[in-house]
Amino acid sequence: MKSVSAGVLEIAYTDTGPADGIPAVLLHGFPYDAHAYDEVADHLAAAGVRSIVPSLRGYGATRFLDETTMRSGEQAALGADLLALMNALGLERAILGGYDWGGRAACIVSALWPERSLGLVSCGAGYNIQNIAAAGTPVPPEEEARYWYQYYFHSERGRRALEDNRRGVCRFIWQLWSPSWAFDDATFERSAASFDNPDFVEIVIHSYRHRFGGIPGDPAYAGIEARLAAQPDIAVPAIVLLGGDDGVDPPGAADPDAPHFSGPYDRRLVAGAGHNLPQEAPEAFATAVLDLVRRT
16 A cells, blocks of 8 residues: 555555546445555556555544644545545545445535545435434334444444444444445455554544534534535535345435435436445445546
């Protein structure tokens, strides 16, 4: 992997494909890592697209430049990290793609800085910008049950479990969220090494507590959070991919996200894929990126 100083981080990333190709910045989620895009990057390189895949804050070899920086996992921090990475690499514009935490970062930059986004691929929660003001509103009980891990992480018991048995917790989540994905031990362990990052637990816990309004965020990102509270629309061309077997965010017949997309928008169901869609269905993800490339 390469690395670059960007904002508050030294960000580790892979860079695959022709240096002069249209760039695509692809971002992983929790609890996964940059390996989620290994096959996607190969598909895109064959089509002349440059893929940049960073390790998010708290994952892999990415590190904070200053020990005193708050280890925030809030959505605004993820968006700011992505923008800082693009600036550090000299990317004026790029296709932005991701799922889970990474999809949130891609949505944020596409919404707040649309001039930097050539198009968006967002998996699972298509409009992946948190409405923290409404976080206290109950949802149907079957949906609440799928969020057990979030409530678990609100407790010190959950924090200790993640600290002491991060591989066990994360592997269980992989199995629940992708019930039809027959990943092997080697595949999991390759990604699990990223969870040994010294900031992993603190950032994960902060993320899940902050999104419910339970703890404050980093004051450095208050301005971004204020803009996100308005739930801004996404005007860039967007493709939303939904895993038909997603165990935490199963697709429904209705599309509640569509009103937030004011530009060209396509919603696609990917049969046989779960939550980690780029790794489970790399061709479908690569196809979505290439469809956006053709619009440029």
